[in-house]
Amino acid sequence: MSEKNMTMPAEPLQENNNQPAAEPGKDEVLRLENITMQFGGVVAINNLSLKVDRGEIVALIGPNGAGKTTAFNCITGVYEPTNGIVYFHGKPIVVNHPQGKMAKQYGGINGDLYKNRKPVVHTPDKITHMGIARTFQNIRLFKSQTAFENVLIGTHLRRTSNMFTAAFRLNAKEEKANREKAMNLLEIVGLAEVADELATSLPYGKQRRLEIARALATDPTLLLLDEPAAGMNPQETDELGEFIVDIKNRFDLTVFMIEHHMNLVMDISDRIYVLDFGKQIAEGTPEEIQKNPVVIAAYLGVDEE
């Protein structure tokens, strides 16, 4: 495994040299290249490289504090990675290499790998626009709004109306469509009957589903789920598993998820990446991962809440 880790950087490196705009297989949805995230002295992610293909369900696992959520934040533009590239549908959506102060004090891997590339930075909303939707580890619903409104907000970014047409209700058709879409999504996630309840008044499991519905409302092609099953009992977890597969097929999505519930991960994911202390220590199918000694070592004694 570890040598794979070392060889990974090599291929993109050549790639950059002969053809800066990478041209990967067209069924590739997401690719991370040498992503490194450093907060001051702390290296949260160390040279992470991975890819997710169209239609896959890929899981990112690892002990707490392994840097999984940080990875998500780098993809969605919440953080600007210290180094590395994120490709989405083959297009580089995040490009960075150590800058200014970082460049000097940064001794990490491939520090100068992308020197010749212009940094690309997008605010999270732009990235959502491109078709990456996410849920949050610690649920972040709009607390003063009903379940229905929460989903409805998700449709805002695909609007064709401007402020005036919206205020003067000249977008009635669009508005109607959005409302139907939102209601429809609520039905799919099975929250139709609580549509008018305050989002925060819903039970935990439903809030998680609502977050997914809200994410779906932004018409994503890639769905990032951050611990969707956290705090659920086994039965709920199983349901969630089926649910994820179901929406994946229904909306022809690609799913990239962080999860601690191993049964869920092993059941539904096609491939699994394992992070430990910001480093990728393993990659493979559920079977491979279950047998992998490094993973077992990393997880030894780590309870899966």
Added chain:
Amino acid sequence: MNQKKSKKPMIITLVLVAAIYIGVFIAEQTMPATSMLFTVLKKGATYALVAVSMNLLNGFTGIFSLGQAGFMLVGAYVYGIFTIPVAQRAAVYQYFDGGVIQFTVPVIIAMIFAGLAAAFFAFLIGLPVLRLKSDYLAIATLGFAEIIRAIFQWNGLGPVTNGSNMLRSFPSFNDFNIVGADGKVAVYLSTLIPFIMSGVCILLIVLLINSSYGRALKAIRDDEVAAEAMGINLAHHKRLAFCVSSFFAGVGGAMLAMYQTTVQAKSFTSAMTYEILLIVVIGGIGSVTGSVLSSFLFVACSEWWLRFLDEQQMIGDFQVPLLRNGFRLVVFSVIIMIVVLFFRRGIMGDKELPDLLSRRSKSKGRAVK
């Protein structure tokens, strides 16, 4: 907000509003025009608009801005500058031989100018300060209001702004009365017109709040990170809210000018902003209805109902103690402190009139922000 919700409360609300307008009109024709009631209604209508515009920022977008007085000032001045009759300008701009602007525009146009000017200032101000965090933003906007005040008072701009001297003799509310041939007022509109003006503006704000954009603003208020993850462009939407709010603050300023019949930069102090903020708080942060109600309550108390506290009162032969000039304000501020400390949700919380009327409102009981 859900399509399944019954339209009934909405209709009742509209009927109520219509009834109020008719009531105002009738009252104005029947009661003596000198009654304090109309002063309260006029000023109340003006403050209602400004309060709602502030609520749009502080209540619905979660931007804590204290710049309102500054934007009102811009609005009031722009209105005055463009509506003072040319004949009067020599007298008004007495120290700047008539000023440079020698034309007037219709009242409505002037009010729109007022709003646009305020919105323009807001845009400029917004560029740097909207990135700031809550209380830094507050103090920065407060500072900007002070700067605007100084600019408008500067003699260097005298030919336009009349320096620090007052602008006056522009059309006021009373000029909306229709005067008959006999020189007497035939139809009184001096209270109805301000009601219509601020009514229309508030309606526009409500429409915006209930539109897709309004939901986006509320989302930003509730959780900026999540909102951004939903593809809502924070900078753009915040600037939008800021400019819209300022636009209506500017229009409110123009109305204040009409109410006061004179405008002077020195009266648009931070104290004015605080008053409006307190109105918003008393009404309930995040409730348009609340802001409107509390505006009228606030004005009525401060201008009318509590005025007797400022004068010595005799009950029989017993002289009521403490009553003296200024006592009104003391009582008043104590009431406000009580509201701020113990009734933090204000009169309406974040509910609107329709919510109260609808049977569903129970299930929609919302958390304090």
Added chain:
Amino acid sequence: MWDTIFPYLLSGVSVGGQYALIAIGYTMVYGILRLINFAHGDVFMVAGIIMVYIAASGLPLWLCIPLVLLITVAVGFLIERVAYKPLRSAPRMSVMISAIGVSYTLQNLVLYITGGLNKQYPKIPWISETVAIGAAKTKMVTIVTPFLVIALVVALVLLINKTKIGMAMRAVSKDFETSQLMGIKINNVISTTFIIGSFLAGVGSILFFTNYPTVIQTSGAMPGLKAFVAAVFGGIGSIPGAVIGAFIIGIMENIIKGLDVILFKLGVIEAPLGLATFSDAFSFALLIIILVVKPTGLFGEKVTDKV
């Protein structure tokens, strides 16, 4: 040229020193509660009014001064207990609104008591005497102020770095929740902060009103705001920063008042431009520039809030 500018520097230094004493109160409270205590400027004004009435009651001055400071401290303490403590868990906005409410209340209360008239501040012997520095004449207080300020600041810094309560203060301003968990009596710390702040505001008011001897309910508003600007300028939470910021602002605003004359003397302009109009606005312009360019101010340490 120097003779022209010197008087403005003199005025600047003295008013700057008085701003500094108010600014410390702001910076400490903000450092701990992350609250802009809008009422602080009014506490300063109230201190002035109290002095007026106590002195009018005929007590000897050597008794008045400590008494004034004592009452001012009590006022500051009460404000915190009544208006801020109940809102400890409330969102920041409500606390700020409460602060504005307190300021509104104090001003109206004083308006009522004084009947809205300016009150003459009693002459405090020695410090209100006139002294000559070179060409310029000024009150003794002008010279006393900077030294007194420095002395007080040194004392304060020692208190914060050497004493137990000082340590607690630093802990709380670093991390409110954690220090609570560590068993620090938050409320005592906060009360102490307000007490120190009000005490300094009281001292400041004595100096300020000796220089500009009339008090009215609005006397506190502008100095308060400017002191806050000074605090931000110097870096919220940093006491030396607040003091330096205050002196800079005091001097700059007086230079601006005199800018016309200076330019006039230099022959840059023939007629005055009336730039004095901007003497107040300038402070706020400075504030905004600082907030935008370097939000942490001159000496403030970065406050990282979790995403």
Added chain:
Amino acid sequence: MKKLIALLLAAIMLVPVFAMADDLPVLKIGVYEPASGDSGAGGKQETLGVQYANAKMPTVEIGGTTYKVELVMADNGSSTDKAPSAAQKLVSENVSVVLGSYGSGVSIAGSDYFKDAGIPAIGLTCTNPQVTAGNSHYFRVCFLDPFQGTVLANYAYKELGATTVYCLGELGNDYDQGLITYFKQAFEALGGTAIVDSFPNNTADFTSYLSNAQGYNADVFFCPVSLAYSTQIIQQASAQGMEIAILGGDTLDSNVVVDAAKGTTVKVICTTFYQEGANAEFDEGFKAWLNENPDMMTNNGGNDMISAVSVMGYDGYVTALAALQAAGSIKGADVMAALPAVEVDSVSGHIKFDGNGDAIRTSAFVKTVNNETGAWEFVAEQKVD
């Protein structure tokens, strides 16, 4: 919450019901004066004149019926944004005539409200021409700024031998700005130079402005500002050991100023409407009245020195009564019609209105503070033709 407010208001609404009725028919005169704010002190002294007059002449016989004259006070807070509701309050009380205000800005701000209600107003010490210009309802018993400005300019140029004057006024105060403008015109017509500067309101620190005056090598410091500021300026001037004289308009004629200047070396000169001693009967009566009423004494600044504004208040009241009698009715419109023809001889002299509704005044008194005794000293009576 709503209940609480409702209850509160209900309680409030009840109280005025207890107000006592009187057997004589009541005639209301509105007193539109600042009781708070920068001009609060002056406004109170002016009101005292009216109250004293009312105490002396509590009733008036109009068209055969005797009316009890009731004063309705409204505090315009010396600010143009509080003025409207104060004016509206008087209007809503149906006063027959309004007296006031101290300060031209608030007078102008209130003007339209009286106009729309058809109530005449008699300005007592608002000296800005704009108050009465272009309207038929505002009258005035005092002299005007062009006149006062000329008087001051002449005095500064001829008597004080000044060639450069530093003029300081409050931003947005129509009285200051107006008087300074007319002073400048007159003074520069005489061949002197006047440098005009302004300070933002709520300024406390005038040291730099005093330095400015010295910087410009001014011979006179002209600051016709509200008492709130003039006292500050005088005290800080003495602290800075300023030698040049402080010159001011009628606003400075107050015992507050005297107290500030007492025991200092600052020379304070001002023009005014009345010089104590010109009418012994009034002086004694007024002082006696003050001494009887302690709170009146406090309103007068703690001693019984007579400030000219009180005299103008008295004269305004006298004029108002004369107008009411001439009108033979207590209707505002009738009083307005009667006013132009009214002529009275009162404390400050003979009052007769010109076409503008301004009292024809040809002389002003100049007085200065005696720094030892702490009293006004008569300097000269200035005439301009």
